[in-house]
Amino acid sequence: MNKNKIPPRAYLFPMPVALIGANVNGNPNFETLAYVGIIEAQPPLISIASYETHYTNIGIKENGTFSVNTPSEVLAEKIDYVGIVSGKETDKSEVFDIFYGDLKTAPMASLSPLNLECEVVKTFMIKELVDVDEGHEIFIGKVVNAYADEKYLTDGIPDITKFKTYTYSLNNYWKVGEKLAPAFEIGKKYEKQ
DSSP states (O other), X not given: OOOOOOOOOOOOSSEEOEEEEEEETTEEEEEEESOEEEEETTTTEEEEEEETTOHHHHHHHHHSEEEEEEOXXXXXXXXXXXXXXXXXXXXXXXXXXXXXXXXXXXXXXXXSSEEEEEEEEEEEEGGGTSOOSSOEEEEEEEEEEEEEOGGGEETTEXXXXXXXXXXXXXXXXXXXXXXOOOTTTXXXXXXXX
């Protein structure tokens, strides 16, 4: 096998598209992020990495809360827009119909199929880990509430086939495809050759 050596980057495909919400100076603000990940299932912990100069970071640090909203394809234009403009110059509070949960400071987009309301449990800067002058600020949030409309659930659980969500990869958005195989089952068929 001939493997080509390519420039080292964080190649993990696909990356989620997530809408992050936070109140900044009492006003709802949103940003689009692909640097989002699951850290733990119990307790449910999510990490987001937002560049240290992003306006949304102010609100996350101010309130200790944020939301993670999973978008559907119908929201793609709005999701991309809030990722292009900065809340420093543009009021994004009316881009989405919003609601608040128990934390009261993590705005969520009503039309997103799934909304996670998070409380910050840890914050650190990437420059604490590697030698860089500037970079991402990492927020680890505990999911305290999750919300979804009934039409996006199957047996009370979020159903990705109903979301029509999409992913991000190398400056493009991609639709989510069909199910490949059941996890923790297909491997049972493996036989070493």
